[in-house]
Amino acid sequence: MPTNEEITRHHEPDPGENPWVHGPPPAAPVVIVPSTPEWPRRYRCLAAGIRAALGAAVLDLEHVGSTSVEGLAAKDVIDIDLTVADPRDEDAYVPPLEGLGYVLTIREPSFHQHRCLTLAEPRVNLHVFGPGCPETVRHRLFRDWLRTHPEDRDRYERAKRSAIPGGGTVMDYNARKQDVIREIYDRLFRAAGML
Template sequence: MPFHDERGQVAVVEYRPQWPAEFELLAGGLRDALGDLAFGVDHVGSTSVPGLPAKDCIDVQVRMRSIDEARDAPLLAAIGFRCRPEPWNRVEVSGGRQCRKLVFAPPIGARWCNVHLREGSGPNARFALLFRDYLRTDEDARRAWGAFKQRLALSVPDLLEYGQIKAPATEVLMGAAERWAAETGWSAARAA
């Protein structure tokens, strides 16, 4: 759920070439705040895929050695990030496993983003990298996924409903991504 200052409606826009530079600005601040606790900061999600329409919200994955809300939330709060309170922003199922995570909203008035803290060795961190790399590589899948998201946003502009409908479609997309990974020898270790 968005905080009071965030958008509750979905708008999927054409790819914007400034998204990678905006990610780099966010990543630098996160690296400084988390120091050695983070061993990777990745641009993930649709804004990380050149040519893919997306919500104008930068998704950042911070690969952590471990997740500790009592330690991590104050470090990000010190630079204005707000820990999202919903239960689904603390645990996600990936690869049949429950994985700990924390999701943070940007400081009030800052660039719209979601910061996902994940254990770096978890299947959910791998999932985010595979999603990105598969769509960067497969033009047909990228075009179809972008068209699907644009049509969905026009039909279902509510952020929560949009996400609930998109989730099972993402699983279908990721089935193709897993086949691609097996065929090409893709690995998260090399992708990060």
């Protein structure tokens, strides 16, 4: 289990690192849609496929991100955190996932050895981390906080909608809502006695 200091630190990937395995994706408009009960059902189906493909290589699997929070509008993309023994050992998990249609898109050694595989239909971002990664803990804490704190869920939704104008990439959109995300993290960390 990571320490509180590791969990509460906002880790930034190395800006000199090129994370794109096949080059950056083309810019596309960010579209936010209303929350739907279809998202958790879709996650369960996707999780079953991942578990069947990887077997014991799956140490943990979690639905995270906005589609995991009932009532929160979001991009129609399911975010999943997959924990494996060693994300650097891509041969242990990438080929079976490619068999399901996933594509290795991001490799970020400087960011907890993060890998991201994407699925085009339905749209999925499958984030791969190793055991004891503080980022997976952060994702769960944020999800659970938004599930139980409607005022911050609404604040986050407003930030998401405000971040859409201006265009650019999804990374640009993410950067425009980062201040609100960090404010919410600060609140939840303090409430949990972690700061």
